[in-house]
Amino acid sequence: MAPSPAPKRRLIGYARVSTDDQMTDAQLIELEAAGCGLIHQEQGSGGSRARPVLAQLLKEIRAGDVLVVVRLDRLARSVSHLLEVIEGLEKKGAHFKSLQDPIDTSTPQGMFSLQVLGAVAQLERSLISERTKAGLRAAKARGKVLGSPGVREHRPETVRRLTLAREKRYLDPLIASADRWMPTVKRMRPGQPWSDVVQVLNGWGQDWTAERLRRAVRKLVSQRMADPALLQKSPPRPSADRLMTLIAGIAMADPGLSLRDIAVQLERMRERNPRGGTKWNASSVKQQLDQARRAGLILPTSPEDAA
Secondary structure: OOOOOOOOOOEEEEEEEOOOOOOOHHHHHHHHHOOOOEEEEEEOOOOOOOOHHHHHHHHHOOOOOEEEEOOHHHOOOOHHHHHHHHHHHHHOOOEEEEOOOOEEOOOHHHHHHHHHHHHHHHHHHHHHHHHHHHHHHHHHHOOOOOOOHHHHOOOHHHHHHHHHHHHHHHHHHHHHHHHHHHHHHHHHOOOOOHHHHHHHHHHOOOOOOHHHHHHHHHHHHHOOOOOHHHHOOOOOOOHHHHHHHHHHHHHHHOOOOOHHHHHHHHHHOOOOOOOOOOOOOHHHHHHHHHHHHHOOOOOOOOOOOOO
C-alpha cells in the first residue's frame, strides 16, 4: 500500500496594529492572499509585553502549523523577542514565516536568515554593554557620583516609584499568561498539593517550580484577581493516595481529556503505574479515577475511551 499523504499544514495569520485608529485591512489582504485560512487580529503597542491574542495563538498552535505575519515588526518587540517566539514554535514542531522578510523557518534559507538575526542580536547586546561600561568608567574618572540621588539617599518617593515599577514588570506578563495556567490551579487547589499542580502544568510543556507558582498565585490574590482559598494548605493524604489524587487533578484540570489522553500524559510525566511500570492504559486510569470518586473527590464524568 502506498503511504498515506502527510496532512496539509495550516497557515495561521497574525495581524497587529498599535492604536485603535489604525486598521488591519492591508495586513488581512496580504495574509489571505498568502493562503491563511485563520487570521488572529490584535491591537497593542509595539513595545507592550501584554499581547493576550498572540499568547493564546502560541498556546493553541500545533505541530506542522505555520505562523504567518506581514512583517517582523507586527509580531515582535525586538530581535530577542522574535527569537524567543520562534524558539517556542520550534519546540511545538511549528514554523514561522514573514511575507516581507526573508524569514521562513520551514526552509534552509529562512533558518540561515534567522541565525544571522540571532548573531546580530548578540552583537547588539555586546556593543550596548561595552558602551555602557565605557560611559560609566568615564563618568567615574570625572568624579561623578553614579546612580540616582533618590536611590542613594533612600528617598521614600523614589523607593516607592522603583518598587511599583518592579512590581509592574512582574505583574504584567503574569496576567498575560494566566489563561495558560490559572484554570488548572483553580481546579486543583487547594485539594492537591502544589507539587502535583506543577507536575500537571509542566506535563503540558510549561516550566514551573512549586515556589514560583505559589508566588504567582499569591501575587494575583494580593491584586484581588484570585481567590485566597487557593493558598490554603492542602489536606494531608496517605502517600499511597498520591497517584490517585494526581490523576484526579489531571482530570479536573481538563475535563475534556479521555482516559487514553490521561494515560499519555502520565507517560509523558514519567509517572509509574501501580505495578511500577512506565506504560499506562485506559483501564488503569479508570481504576484510579473510580478510587478517587469513592474517596469523595468531585470529578467530571469520564468520557468513553476510544477503541
